[in-house]
Amino acid sequence: SYELTQPPSVSVSPGQTARITCSGDALPKKYAYWYQQKSGQAPVLVIYEDSKRPSGIPERFSGSSSGTMATLTISGAQVEDEADYYCYSTDSSGNHRSVVFGGGTKLTVL
């Protein structure tokens, strides 16, 4: 079955740039999406279609994708950005049976 691989944890100091990666064989052909989940809360979409930012998401959040790797970048990370981040995509079939989430990356900002 298709998998998206993320590092379990990333740690940065406030104001530094945090980069979270997501690798998957179908990413050259499929978009990557990123969700932020703070403790005890529902996931929130922060990046869609590799690099687009939904309304209300701070400009410090950006996304990119190259080859089999997508990257979420938080420029000037803030303490309030501490959360779990999940990438999402589908396999090359793109059908509704092929929904895949990465294992999640815990971002620590301290």
Add this chain to the structure above:
Amino acid sequence: QVQLVESGGGVVQPGGSLRLSCAASGFTFSSYGMHWVRQAPGKGLEWVAFIRYDGSNKYYADSVKGRFTISRDNSKNTLYLQMNSLRAEDTAVYYCAKEVERFGEFYFDYWGQGTLVTVSS
């Protein structure tokens, strides 16, 4: 504004049943596909099931196929998940999520707050 409110979670014994509901508002519910996604305690997100906007297509994760049934009532703006033959490994927070379909791909733009299902004797 879009709101998704889940209900129906609780504690159930192994082998038991539970029906979850997701009340939707703030958008034209009958025009969008809907999903259930779950999260076991301390674990990541796991997709559970999908239903097309008109209920004509339904898909399930292998882990729940044959035990769970997704349905919807567009007249009531409500999504359901009937869960039978529950197992300890079904213990999780269950989220309903609204789908957006663009450029032949789909993703989730809004999520409910979730409802906790605990399967335990």
